[in-house]
Amino acid sequence: MIDLVSIITTGGVILFYKALCQIKEDVLGKVIDGCLQQKTSLQLGSMKVQWVILNELGLIFIVSYQEIFFIQYIDVLLKMLQTQFKQIYNPAIKQKGIYKSIPEFDSGFEEVMKMWQLYCDKRSEKEKEGPTRTQDQQQEQFSTFEPKVETGNTPNEEPNDGQQKLSKSEIIKMKMQQKSGTRSPKDGAKSPQDGAKSPVDSRSPKQSVIMNTNITKKQIDSLDFTSKGQTQVQSNQNEKYMTQEQEDDLLKQFIGDDDPLFGSDDENPKQQKKQGLFQKLTGKIQNLTGNKQLTEEDLLPVLDDFKNALMQKNVAEEIAQKLVDSIKTNLLATKTKAFQSIRTSVQEAMKSTLTRILTPNRHIDIIAEALRAKEKQKPYVIVIIGVNGVGKSTTLAKLGYLFKSQGFSLMIAACDNFRAGAVEQLKTHGQCLGIPVYDRGYKDDPPEIAYQAIREATIKKIDVVLVDTAGRMQHNEPLMRALSRIVTMNNPDLVLFVGEALVGNDGVDQLVNFNKALIVNSPKDNVREIDAIILSKFDTVDEKVGAALSLTSATGKPILFVGVGQKYTHLKKLNVNTVVRALLQ
Known part of the structure; x- marks a missing residue:
């Protein structure tokens, strides 16, 4: 059934490996790749591989099998492996990244497989039996049982006076005698106990059945399942086998007592349905009448639904x-x-919190700030930063169009001399917008290019300078230091981070690390940070606008604009109410 069972660390160290057949595939390597993709199973040809990660110990439990066998309860096997291995595993065996010893798990594995097989058998029996009958139902069925005895009389005839009706105790003895394998004397064979011959060796269809009543005391005692007899038989059985309660207790040690195997809710579905309906009606009445004090039990299901909805957005x-x-x-x-439900209360609180997070603490009006800088006869300088491919150059051109439409004079500083064609791209935008582009080719240092562009704009009394920078990954420290030099050397009026609306966790990581790099590499007397965010490609996410919430919540930086298309006019202010409605739909 099972092809492979293995336990490895999240770092790839094999702690246990048990192949029950020849394995041709690199299962462990595929599992590690799957973990990086946040998967919990994969298909390797005809082989199905499932695993579970125990984050607290940094372990991965792996089971593979042939999918054609339709093996059930693999999740239970993985849980049993966790429970058993945790008893012998000590994280202290790892010192300075090196494992001093590997725990022995062969005997534990054998015990787990036995318990898993027992679990599978008990689950199969439970599914075949269906709902458990109550004691009253069993007593009712027993009380209505009557043995079928052929009397030779017609259905309308009364039984013979000599034919005595069997008592309940005699019925029990007869049934237990049949179960114990004793042949009935009516078959014409000798009884194995006393060798008595049946009074009737053969009979015609109308001949009465005469049952043998010559039962010995030994037979009666062996069929005695009252308290005394049952205790003696049970004690003999316990010497060889575990009782049902002992098996269940042992299984609970591996999988807990909340498993469906031990659940009693399924035994009486009608009662469960009645209780569930009553609870629902009671909860609805309390919600309608109001003044229901909210508990953690009330809030958790609703909050989990909202959390999943937010992650989907x-x-x-x-x-x-x-x-x-x-x-x-x-x-x-x-x-x-x-007259307010719990969900409505949570939704109102969620709406209020989302609005507060997305509403900026600092109001940035770039047009008003540019006007104030113009009055001081100095250019208003904006530096655009971000990772590769998020649309920094296009966003810069949209900002240029915005300032141009407000009557400002502009200059673009081409400081991206790392990417081939970056300078030519800016020159194309400059020709379309009628904005001059200052460049020094692909040789000079970007901070020096920005400095010379700002100096020339000051001499020519240009109102706004837009500085383009090369894209870089947030974990590349040399490039992040070079980016910080552009900001610290030229001290711009505004530092804008351009991020994609398509990303989730990655966007938060990018923003946090860019902001951290600016802070770390800034002089102590003039610490610079990211001032605001522009979300590009906002038109491609439909209702999945969660990046706006993630980026704002992570750093508290406001979203200045969102890009909603490829044209120069496709730069809009973020509508907080629209984003909140999309997140709560």
């Missing part, structure tokens, strides 16, 4: 979790309003 998981935790803290021990 591209909100980073960490941000979504912090948000629901904050709302739970605020709503605990409060009371619902009259």
Whole structure:
């Protein structure tokens, strides 16, 4: 059934490997790749591989099998492996990244396989039996049982006076005698106990059946399942086998007592349905009448639904979790309003929190700030930063069109001399917009190019200078230091981070690390940070607008504009109410 069972660390160290057949595929390598993609199973030809990650110990438990066998309860096997291996695994065996010893798990593995097989057998029996009958139902069925005895009389005839009706105790003895394998004397054979011959060796269809009543005391005692006899038989059985309760207790040690195998809710579905309906009606009445004090049990299901909905809208998981935790803290021990459900209360709190997060603490009006800089006869300088391919140059051209339409004179500084064609791209935008582009080719240092562009704009009394920078990944420290030099050397009026609306967790990581690089590499007397965010490609996400919430919540930086297309006019202010409605739909 099972082809492979293995336990490895998240770093790839093999702690246990048991191949029950020849394995041709690189299962462990494929599993590690799958973990990076946040998968929990994969298909390798005809082989199905499932695994579970134990984050607290940094372990991965792997099971593979042939899919054609339709093996069930693999998740239970993985859980049993976790429970058993945790008893012998000590994280202290890893010192300075080196494992000093590998725990022995062969005997533990054998025990797990036995318990898993027992679990599979008990689950199969439970599914075949269906709902458990109550004691009253069993007693009712037993009390209506009557043995079928052929009397030779017609259906309308009364039984013979000599034919005595069997008592209940005699019925029990007869049934147990049949179960124990003793042949009935009516078959014409000798009884194995006393060798008595049946009074009737052969009979005609109308001949009465005479049952043998010559039962010995030994036979009666062997069929005695009253308290005394049952205790003696049970004690003999316990010497060889575990009782049902012992098996269940042992299984609970591996999988817990909340498994469906031990659940009693399924035994009486009608009662469960009645209780569920009563609870639902009670909850609805309390919600309608109001003044229901909210508990954690009330809030958790609703908050989980909201968290999943936010993550589906591209909100980073960490941000979504912090948000629901904050709302739970605020709503605990409060009371619902009259004629208001719990979901409505949570939704109102969520709406208020989302609006507060997306509403900027600092109001940035680039047109007003540019006018103030113009009055001081100095150019208003904006530096555009971000990772590769997010649309920095296109966003810069849209900003140029915005300032141009307001009557400002502009200059573009081409400081991206790393990407081939970057300078030519800016010159094309400059020709379309009628904006001069200052460049020094692909040789000079970008901070020096920006400095010379600002100096020339000051001499020519140009109002606004837009500085384009090369895209770079947030974890590349040399390039991040070079970017910081552009900001610290030229001290721009505004530093704008351009991020994609398509990303979730990656966008948060990019923004946080860019902002951290600016802070770390700034002089102590003039610490610079990212001032605002522009979200590009906002028109491609439809209702998945969660990146706006993730980026704003992670750093508290406001979203200045969103790009909604490829044309120069496709740069809009973020509508907070629209984003909140999309997140709560």
